[in-house]
Amino acid sequence: xxxxxxxxxxxxxxxxxxxxxxxxxxxxxxxxxxxxxxxxxxxxxxxxxxxxxxxxxxxxxxxxxxxxxxxxxxxxxxxxxxxxxxxxxxxxxxxxxxxxxxxxxxxxxxxxxxxxxxxxxxxxxxxxxxxxxxxxxxxxxxxxxxxxxxxxxxxxxxxxxxxxxxxxxxxxxxxxxxxxxxxxxxxxxxxxxxxxxxxxxxxxxxxxxxxxxxxxxxxxxxxxxxxxxxxxxxxxxxxxxxxxxxxxxxxxxxxxxxxxxxxxxxxxxxxxxxxxxxxxxxxxxxxxxxxxxxxxxxxxxxxxxxxxxxxxxxxxxxxxxxxxxxxxxxxxxxxxxxxxxxxxxxxxxxxxxxxxxxxxxxxxxxxxxxxxxxxxxxxxxxxxxxxxxxxxxxxxxxxxxxxxxxxxxxxxxxxxxxxxxxxxxxxxxxxxxxxxxxxxxxxxxxxxxxxxxxxxxxxxxxxxxxxxxxxxxxxxxxxxxxxxxxxxxxxxxxxxxxxxxxxxxxxxxxxxxxxxxxxxxxxxxxx
Ligand code: NAP
Numbered sequence: 001x002x003x004x005x006x007x008x009x010x011x012x013x014x015x016x017x018x019x020x021x022x023x024x025x026x027x028x029x030x031x032x033x034x035x036x037x038x039x040x041x042x043x044x045x046x047x048x049x050x051x052x053x054x055x056x057x058x059x060x061x062x063x064x065x066x067x068x069x070x071x072x073x074x075x076x077x078x079x080x081x082x083x084x085x086x087x088x089x090x091x092x093x094x095x096x097x098x099x100x101x102x103x104x105x106x107x108x109x110x111x112x113x114x115x116x117x118x119x120x121x122x123x124x125x126x127x128x129x130x131x132x133x134x135x136x137x138x139x140x141x142x143x144x145x146x147x148x149x150x151x152x153x154x155x156x157x158x159x160x161x162x163x164x165x166x167x168x169x170x171x172x173x174x175x176x177x178x179x180x181x182x183x184x185x186x187x188x189x190x191x192x193x194x195x196x197x198x199x200x201x202x203x204x205x206x207x208x209x210x211x212x213x214x215x216x217x218x219x220x221x222x223x224x225x226x227x228x229x230x231x232x233x234x235x236x237x238x239x240x241x242x243x244x245x246x247x248x249x250x251x252x253x254x255x256x257x258x259x260x261x262x263x264x265x266x267x268x269x270x271x272x273x274x275x276x277x278x279x280x281x282x283x284x285x286x287x288x289x290x291x292x293x294x295x296x297x298x299x300x301x302x303x304x305x306x307x308x309x310x311x312x313x314x315x316x317x318x319x320x321x322x323x324x325x326x327x328x329x330x331x332x333x334x335x336x337x338x339x340x341x342x343x344x345x346x347x348x349x350x351x352x353x354x355x356x357x358x359x360x361x362x363x364x365x366x367x368x369x370x371x372x373x374x375x376x377x378x379x380x381x382x383x384x385x386x387x388x389x390x391x392x393x394x395x396x397x398x399x400x401x402x403x404x405x406x407x408x409x410x411x412x413x414x415x416x417x418x419x420x421x422x423x424x425x426x427x428x429x430x431x432x433x434x435x436x437x438x439x440x441x442x443x444x445x446x447x448x449x450x451x452x453x454x455x456x457x458x459x460x461x462x463x464x465x466x467x468x469x470x471x472x473x474x475x476x477x478x479x480x481x482x483x484x485x486x487x488x489x490x491x492x493x494x495x496x497x498x499x500x501x502x503x504x505x506x507x508x509x510x511x512x513x514x515x516x517x518x519x520x521x522x523x524x525x526x527x
């Protein structure tokens with residue numbers, strides 16, 4: 001049942017004067033639930049609890065933390081149909097998507113539990129002493145990754161489950177040994193509260209310290225800013241707009257003790273369509289891309305917002321087919337009137353730039369908050385001159401850029417800002433004959449795709465979901481997949497430390513049975 005209250009650790013609290021509702025974009029009316037924004041006292045209490053909980057939570061065994069994560073997944077499943085109903089009401093997204101995202105969220109939690117049970121992720125490294133080394137003896141040094149402290153997580157609008165309350169940021173931080181305070185996204189606070197209740201149930205069932213998790217409601221930026229500025233918060237996870245991510249990044253760097261902000265922000269995900277591939281499979285790719293651009297009303301950070309090609313019959317045919325295919329697709333409801341307004345403004349701004357031509361625009365009637373998809377074409381020279389054309393339009397919108405030759409194509413790629421993904425549609429022969437293309441694209445992106453679509457982000461250890469700025473604030477880290485845990489840990493070296501006071505992962509007897517780097521050798525043997 002939705003109460004509208006915050007979770008300050010295990011305690012529910014609604015002391016704030018400020019209240020708000022979520023919104024049903026399909027019915028175009030507010031939902032029935034009233035949410036209480038967290039006030040200063042509640043924020044302070046949540047941070048205090050998290051800071052206290054860190055002392056014990058960070059020291060729990062991997063199997064205890066794994067059990068917590070698996071129980072969260074079970075409790076999310078136990079929320080049953082109520083979660084699906086609230087999710088669809090608050091987001092306008094279809095039921096199938098809600099079920100899929102719930103499965104993905106539970107899968108992520110379980111994947112981190114498996115990672116913990118395997119254990120080698122802590123990168124235990126042992127260099128034993130050489131007391132007789134000349135000219136100086138070598139001391140015993142052992143290092144491993146240790147959690148950094150309480151983390152503030154900002155739920156994102158476009159993934160009410162998988163990138164929100166118990167999403168990848170929360171799952172990875174809890175796995176690392178860091179308590180989490182979620183700043184709930186105001187567009188789906190009810191979904192957030194239900195998931196928070198599942199986390200709290202799981203925390204109690206597995207005897208986690210009170211404060212290991214809190215969920216704070218907020219309808220504007222204040223709660224998030226206070227959390228980011230709080231001296232006891234040691235890291236921030238964020239998915240959303242460039243403006244939001246950069247505001248938090250700047251705040252975190254102005255603190256007396258700056259902290260890392262892992263913000264995953266905008267991306268237009270360039271796709272390069274090469275002639276031979278289009279000659280062989282142009283119709284197939286145009287249908288695939290019409291679907292990819294409009295999937296989820298285009299509200300994916302991996303949405304293909306930029307299609308590049310070399311002028312010629314193949315590219316013209318492809319673009320014509322793409323415009324026909326995309327106009328056939330029924331528009332879908334966007335997450336919220338604000339996101340819909342943002343889409344209309346962005347589409348209007350880019351489409352009205354000089355020398356652009358709209359080649360596809362859904363013309364039929366649409367209900368309120370349903371996004372009519374659109375494709376715009378432009379010459380590469382115009383694209384190179386006008387940075388407005390490089391902006392992300394969050395929604396089912398894509399810009400097609402025609403280049404005169406390979407050289408101009410490379411010029412356009414070189415002028416792009418950092419991106420989450422880059423895609424090449426080509427034959428293997430085209431790829432081999434044009435090695436400058438993958439090299440140039442790799443400089444700008446975190447994930448490079450051959451003959452596919454960028455939408456659909458697999459959760460697995462090799463996934464990189466991040467990229468050079470502004471795709472994310474730190475291109476060395478991913479926010480999806482088990483490597484995301486690395487954002488919430490730091491290496492600590494123990495020098496000449498008493499054997500039985502070392503963390504288990506670093507003791508001579510390898511009771512955890514994990515792989516370790518011992519005197520330069522990867523091994524799981526005892527010392
Ligand atoms: P957002 O506006 O960046 O907000 C995300 C979260 O950050 C919200 O909880 C928001 O709080 C908070 N926030 C935003 N600005 C802040 C600031 N200056 N200080 C402190 N907190 C701040 O993103 P959104 O609501 O998810 O969607 C809006 C736009 O973001 C979309 O139209 C789209 O352009 C972009 N977006 C991009 C991606 C991506 O993956 N690249 C994903 C989703 C959205 P409040 O809402 O409480 O103000």
